[in-house]
Amino acid sequence: MGHGMASRTDTKTRILDAAEKLFAERGFSETSLRLITSKAEVNLASVNYHFGSKKELIRAVLARYLDVFMPSAAAEIQRLFKNPELANLNEIFSSLIKPLLELNQVRHGGTTIFLQLLGRGYIESQGHLRWFITTHYGQYLEAFVRAVSASAPHIPPAEMFWRLHFTLGTIVFTMASADALNEIAAADYGEHNDTEAIIRKVIPYMAAGVSVPILAKE
Amino acid sequence: MGHGMASRTDTKTRILDAAEKLFAERGFSETSLRLITSKAEVNLASVNYHFGSKKELIRAVLARYLDVFMPSAAAEIQRLFKNPELANLNEIFSSLIKPLLELNQVRHGGTTIFLQLLGRGYIESQGHLRWFITTHYGQYLEAFVRAVSASAPHIPPAEMFWRLHFTLGTIVFTMASADALNEIAAADYGEHNDTEAIIRKVIPYMAAGVSVPILAKE
DNA sequence: GTTTAATTTAAACGAGTGTTTTAATTGAAA
DNA sequence: TTTCAATTAAAACACTCGTTTAAATTAAAC
Structure with missing residues (x-):
């Protein structure tokens, strides 16, 4: 029963840390277990030993972020609606900024990695x-x-369903190509944006799109 | 020099037709040449014989659509600006609908396939x-x-650069997951949208986002 | 009808994949 | 110190992949 608790946790964490970085950069199916385990400096078989399969590793990688982000985001939303006057869309989207940026404290580059993983996952x-x-x-x-x-x-709800998925696509695609876009923006316009700056640019775009009135058909 | 022109063209077309369908459905790396050639009922080696490599097949599949769509879309834009009064964003985006839907005449389901391919490609x-x-x-x-x-x-140009890439993300992500989203929408809301319906839903969203005024910083 | 180049076919190649197996190693409990 | 389950390690397994090869077939040109 008693056993090397420290080393096991360490191996699992090393795998998760290496995997999330590679998954975010190249996608799930393009990242082999051999690449992950070599970056993590652990044995190849340890992935199947600790996680069972690659599919379950992918879930574990995502869960580690979602378990932090989701409750934090929900608390922010709830806090916003404690206020008597109704929050507008910009405020609602902006309330996600703090939970998102907190992921950078959990792990270096955590915000970008999380959003990229989310996009790949979808x-x-x-x-x-x-x-x-x-x-x-x-x-x-x-x-x-x-x-x-x-x-x-x-x-209406059905329209909102579509618009929220448009929004998901906007943020996810943007973060997935944030590095490349930032290089172009720096070269062409002298702009240097970090992840937070990009998030603050995209929120008005998404809020306007979600709330734009539905045109009566001609 | 003279040779079986009919059979060669036929084989190439069979490969392209089978490949574009599978690429759009499952993505490029998830689609094997063996699956393509079995669906196309041609020999496995014929892909490398006619196209050189899988990568060049992917390009050929995309080029077959882009060569039709791009000139048609450019003509529509040009026609729009012949008009003395300035076109608004909704009209500009909407001017792409006709070139997009024309792809359905080129091939059955062509519009959806093209947009999904574009999304996968990016x-x-x-x-x-x-x-x-x-x-x-x-x-x-x-x-x-x-x-x-x-x-x-x-x-301003720098802001427009970002917003147009937000727009690219919106359309590309939406189309890449259009089938899955349509299934959910059908189950949850009883909606059955074809590609044109989704395009007409996303255009107001994108137009509103691109043109929303920039807020002065607090 | 013979030649000749284009095309199709079947088979193999070499590299890469996730997973499993079996043995060695570790380290706390007895 | 011995015991024994947890963990690590190395190797093999059973595939699938894109690509290449070499022979067979096709059909147009002469």
């Missing part, structure tokens, strides 16, 4: 990560959707 | 497809950027 892996997220964190997602819907009551 | 394949598109079709892209900038003169 695009790759036909549905099984989407299912994992909605079943494990559905309560948080629903609370967020309710908050947004209350702030834009003129948008 | 997300997968780290940069080499992005490079292929900008170097081969850059003139068309620049004309489009000029048209959008003229319609939103209150947005």
